[in-house]
Amino acid sequence: MTQATTEPGAERRPATRRTVLGGLAVAVCGCGTAQWAPARAEDGEDAAAGPDALPPQIGDRFTYIYGEKMGDVIRPEDLPLGGDQKLVYPMDPTTGTIRDGSRLNMMLLVRLDPDTLDEETRAAAAEGVVAYSAVCTHHGCPVSMWSKRAGTLYCSCHGTEYDPKATARVVAGPAPRRLPMMPVGIEDGEIVVAGQFTSWVGSQNT
Amino acid sequence: MKLLKLYRYLALAGIAIVPFSGALADYNSVTADRLANPEPENWLMQKGNYLGWMHSPLDQINASNVANLKVAWTFGTGVDSGHEAPAIVNGRYMYVTTPYNQVIALDAGTGELLWRYKHPLPEDLSVLHNTNRGVALWGDMVFTSALDGTMNGLDAKTGELIWRTWVGDWKVGAYITSGPLAVKGKVMVGPSGGEYGVRGFLQALDAETGEEVWRTYSVPAPGEPNSDTWAQEGEWADSWMRGGGSMWMPGNYDPEADILYWGVGNGSPWFGDQRPGDNLYVASVLAMNPDTGEILGHFQYHWNDSWDWAAMNAPTLLDYERDGQTVRGLVSPQRNGYMYWLTREADGTMNYVHSLPYVKQDVFASVDPVTGRPTYNAEHIPGTGKRAEYCPSLWGGKDWPYEAYNPVTGLMYVPANDHHCMAIEGKVMEYIPGQWWAGVDIPDIEFWVDENADYYGQIQAWNVHTGEPAWNVDYPESMNWGSILSTAGGVIFLGGTNDRYFRAYDATSGELLWQIRTNSGIISPPSSYAIDGKQYIAVVSGWGVDARVQNEIIANQLGWRPDLADVPKGGEVWVFTLDD
Numbered sequence A: 001m002t003q004a005t006t007e008p009g010a011e012r013r014p015a016t017r018r019t020v021l022g023g024l025a026v027a028v029c030g031c032g033t034a035q036w037a038p039a040r041a042e043d044g045e046d047a048a049a050g051p052d053a054l055p056p057q058i059g060d061r062f063t064y065i066y067g068e069k070m071g072d073v074i075r076p077e078d079l080p081l082g083g084d085q086k087l088v089y090p091m092d093p094t095t096g097t098i099r100d101g102s103r104l105n106m107m108l109l110v111r112l113d114p115d116t117l118d119e120e121t122r123a124a125a126a127e128g129v130v131a132y133s134a135v136c137t138h139h140g141c142p143v144s145m146w147s148k149r150a151g152t153l154y155c156s157c158h159g160t161e162y163d164p165k166a167t168a169r170v171v172a173g174p175a176p177r178r179l180p181m182m183p184v185g186i187e188d189g190e191i192v193v194a195g196q197f198t199s200w201v202g203s204q205n206t
Numbered sequence B: 001m002k003l004l005k006l007y008r009y010l011a012l013a014g015i016a017i018v019p020f021s022g023a024l025a026d027y028n029s030v031t032a033d034r035l036a037n038p039e040p041e042n043w044l045m046q047k048g049n050y051l052g053w054m055h056s057p058l059d060q061i062n063a064s065n066v067a068n069l070k071v072a073w074t075f076g077t078g079v080d081s082g083h084e085a086p087a088i089v090n091g092r093y094m095y096v097t098t099p100y101n102q103v104i105a106l107d108a109g110t111g112e113l114l115w116r117y118k119h120p121l122p123e124d125l126s127v128l129h130n131t132n133r134g135v136a137l138w139g140d141m142v143f144t145s146a147l148d149g150t151m152n153g154l155d156a157k158t159g160e161l162i163w164r165t166w167v168g169d170w171k172v173g174a175y176i177t178s179g180p181l182a183v184k185g186k187v188m189v190g191p192s193g194g195e196y197g198v199r200g201f202l203q204a205l206d207a208e209t210g211e212e213v214w215r216t217y218s219v220p221a222p223g224e225p226n227s228d229t230w231a232q233e234g235e236w237a238d239s240w241m242r243g244g245g246s247m248w249m250p251g252n253y254d255p256e257a258d259i260l261y262w263g264v265g266n267g268s269p270w271f272g273d274q275r276p277g278d279n280l281y282v283a284s285v286l287a288m289n290p291d292t293g294e295i296l297g298h299f300q301y302h303w304n305d306s307w308d309w310a311a312m313n314a315p316t317l318l319d320y321e322r323d324g325q326t327v328r329g330l331v332s333p334q335r336n337g338y339m340y341w342l343t344r345e346a347d348g349t350m351n352y353v354h355s356l357p358y359v360k361q362d363v364f365a366s367v368d369p370v371t372g373r374p375t376y377n378a379e380h381i382p383g384t385g386k387r388a389e390y391c392p393s394l395w396g397g398k399d400w401p402y403e404a405y406n407p408v409t410g411l412m413y414v415p416a417n418d419h420h421c422m423a424i425e426g427k428v429m430e431y432i433p434g435q436w437w438a439g440v441d442i443p444d445i446e447f448w449v450d451e452n453a454d455y456y457g458q459i460q461a462w463n464v465h466t467g468e469p470a471w472n473v474d475y476p477e478s479m480n481w482g483s484i485l486s487t488a489g490g491v492i493f494l495g496g497t498n499d500r501y502f503r504a505y506d507a508t509s510g511e512l513l514w515q516i517r518t519n520s521g522i523i524s525p526p527s528s529y530a531i532d533g534k535q536y537i538a539v540v541s542g543w544g545v546d547a548r549v550q551n552e553i554i555a556n557q558l559g560w561r562p563d564l565a566d567v568p569k570g571g572e573v574w575v576f577t578l579d580d
């Protein structure tokens, strides 16, 4: 975790008038690099830091977000066929760096029968495994739940349901748009990042 | 030109902008004495006074002239979603907070923007509730808590950030929606997190410096008093660590006795069989020493909570008559569907006096007349691998919106919700920091209303002395999410319904006296103040959060027309007054 400003361990950070203004220069410069990202200066500190905060890179593997299996590379057979989804982070295969430095990197993998996927989704999938951003386009909550009834990806905050077979289009709930989809491939039996997100990650709040 | 550009960048960067004009000259410092004895013309804290009354002593607007109420001014916040903060007023300075943590300072007389603080939230923030319930005032500062778990001290006149302190960690689910309470130079707040395995606590900070003064957990660690109400060994020996009990709403304070009263939320996960024992102080009210955070007394409304019936709202402090005696007491309509009368002893002890259900509640089989401890109907206790139905649902007979108390009528006005139920079945979930950990996934929660009910939302007026209902207003096509404002003019005000109305009722009879349709639904507490002898009523319209979620489910079940199902979004401050 490199985002010092979100660490409670950082505790008190007295911000005088001077430090706020001092931070402005950084924040202003940061706007240019963020492009579509909602501009939220982190007290003037630039969040883009180490490799763990980089967005998914081509060739990245996926690993679990927590627990004993964090660090293990995920293979298609690790995912139950027909859902539910698993929350994952991309991982640099060479260094083993897990890209959990930003929650915007949280993704989900779900394995479905390829014949049930629509054409666009199938083109981005590998062995029926589809990868999406797990950051809800409504208010940014993790899309961590699975609706058994509808076979949809279900957001844990306000109940948006996304259809994993059809580019995660919104089928219910308040989210304004589908989840960004990430093309994946298989290398040595491991699921790998094979392209770019189909749209920008996150929500447009604040 | 250069300046203009710089301002645009500032706005993009989410930094507070102090406009050129408008700064009002005088700011009347907020002191312990002023908070203990607030002037009628100001609304210095979220519930108007320390006792939690939601009552304004102003009476210029009264039952005979309220029908002539007119819009004085409005101000669009520019923010969507649920606006749950009241307008807090000190002199001409009005402060309103928005979802995603903006603080907007306005001239209370004209609606002119004085300054706007935009809290710099992390770009990867994710929280269950994005709302905020208002500021606290102390000295020449304004305090605002934020979703990222911070408390922020701002200059009341300029909005400039003076200090920032981390209270909770949003990444593990300890985000903050509660407004702070200021008591004798300290600001106090507790984070949320009862659905994320957060062990609840209340923290007090030095108002001037932001330094932590104390932190008190709502769940005792092994060896601390009442830790034996949690499993000590075996499979659930660690359940206290993630046991919930968030203190996520502002408490009340008795300035005479110098005792805080703070509510404690639900158990985590929701299913009590995963944390055997009574689980103190979950679903309780705590009496606390404001200087040290020491727990002086407690009353638990229901043991081993298994229904997400958080007791986060502190009881209202008032004196009532009982058997010919005046009782220094506490009255509280609880989320569990029962209304409670307790005593408030000088040492912080709280004794049970009386309780009764104020909505349909099918869980309690009986209540001990001496201790208030309930017994349960086993078929209505959900458990791990055991589906059970119960009423009221997790949203309770009343969720967080504030009741009001009018000392003249002796009535307590309760925003109630009835005829709603749910069913859940628990499972043992893997704990992942910052991920939902309630023991049931949301798509597996069944929620419904009784389709044959005559009403869902209600205003209930209760005589606190006799314990009898006085009158009620029924809403057949909406729940009621409206905190109630009582006024000495004999009028109560509230929104809370999906039809976007803000309404005034006769405090004695419940007769509807005036209403106006606003831009959105109202879930923020109304407040009242006066400038140069002229009384104003303020409220923020801006539907969202749980009111919206629940309304959409019910609209879907009952086939409500689009006007009631699809409440428009967007925050707007509305201020009303009489013509001169």
Ligand code: FES
Residues within 6 Å of the ligand: A136, A137, A138, A139, A140, A141, A155, A156, A157, A158, A159, A160, A173, A174, A175
């Ligand atoms: S954040 Fe996902 S539905 Fe609101």
